Amino acid sequence: MRLRHLVPALFLAAVVHSHAADAPKWKKLTPQTPAGFTLRTLEVAKYPEHIVELYVYVPDAEGTWPCVLDIHGGGWKARQIESDKPMMERLAQRGFVTALITYRLSTEAKFPAALHDCKAALRCLRAHAKELKLDPARIGCMGGSAGGHLSGLTGMTGGLPEFEGDGPFKDQSSAVQACIVMAATQDLLAANTGKKNEGAQLFFGASADENPAIYKAASPITHVRPGVPPTIYIEGEKDTLKVGRAEMMEKLKALGIETAVHTLKYAPHPFWMSDPWCAETVDIAAAFFKKHLGEPVTQ
Numbered sequence: 001m002r003l004r005h006l007v008p009a010l011f012l013a014a015v016v017h018s019h020a021a022d023a024p025k026w027k028k029l030t031p032q033t034p035a036g037f038t039l040r041t042l043e044v045a046k047y048p049e050h051i052v053e054l055y056v057y058v059p060d061a062e063g064t065w066p067c068v069l070d071i072h073g074g075g076w077k078a079r080q081i082e083s084d085k086p087m088m089e090r091l092a093q094r095g096f097v098t099a100l101i102t103y104r105l106s107t108e109a110k111f112p113a114a115l116h117d118c119k120a121a122l123r124c125l126r127a128h129a130k131e132l133k134l135d136p137a138r139i140g141c142m143g144g145s146a147g148g149h150l151s152g153l154t155g156m157t158g159g160l161p162e163f164e165g166d167g168p169f170k171d172q173s174s175a176v177q178a179c180i181v182m183a184a185t186q187d188l189l190a191a192n193t194g195k196k197n198e199g200a201q202l203f204f205g206a207s208a209d210e211n212p213a214i215y216k217a218a219s220p221i222t223h224v225r226p227g228v229p230p231t232i233y234i235e236g237e238k239d240t241l242k243v244g245r246a247e248m249m250e251k252l253k254a255l256g257i258e259t260a261v262h263t264l265k266y267a268p269h270p271f272w273m274s275d276p277w278c279a280e281t282v283d284i285a286a287a288f289f290k291k292h293l294g295e296p297v298t299q
Helices: 002-022 081-092 113-127 146-156 188-192 198-204 212-217 245-254 277-293
Strands: 037-046 051-059 063-071 097-101 134-144 178-182 231-236 259-264
Touching (some): 037 113, 051 081, 051 113, 063 081, 063 113, 063 146, 063 277, 081 097, 097 113, 113 134, 113 146, 134 146, 134 277, 146 178, 146 231, 198 212, 231 277, 245 259, 259 277
Parallel strands (some): 063 134, 134 178
Antiparallel strands (some): 051 097
16 A cells, blocks of 8 residues: 555656756856947936946947847846846847946935936937937847836836936837847736735835736736737746736737737746746847847848
């Protein structure tokens, strides 16, 4: 009798072990500016609490490139620029000017400061388009985790003046032509109602029950409407459910706006910071952005 109960247990253990053996070993990545590129630093805006900067990988060759802005994660309260650099270095090598933004964190300024900084960064890129060798008509954005939330929100609120903020370069547009959201909740109200999420409370200055309006306004799903850019999602198989992503995709599909979800096998959160998943992410991003932003025009 004992043996009969033992066999299923042994079988289950073998299956679990087999799955673990199949899983790839992750490899930490460190930044290294690729050959043929110069890493530029631009000041976007200066506040008492933080100087908002852009780190931009500019090709040394002559020509004009489409551009992709990365918005880093870190729960809105940690700066993870260095962790995102390897992904943007690789994407640059696929035919893009790539940039990363040091937006104000929740410990420095409450929402919507971070969104305002992302908008200002896009306007700054366009204002410096010639020296950065980028095409101002072909800019996309991407981000993971908290940066995925901000990427989705940046994409969905293009052209809405109430989200622009008081940052500089007001003569430029902050709209993007394509958007990638990685591992991020898209309905913050649904995800946080009835809960005490310390990170969200620090970011918004209140819980969802205390101020549901700000959580709704900060949710990318709220702003899906005709004219928003094609938006795809990349998620890790081992990550948690991202509330609102599926519903947002349905809203985009209903409007005829391109959307898709790519789930990376065995991938944890945050998958884009290590291999093999960084490589997979760059493959997906390069194909998507080339489709919607096009190829560089070189001389």
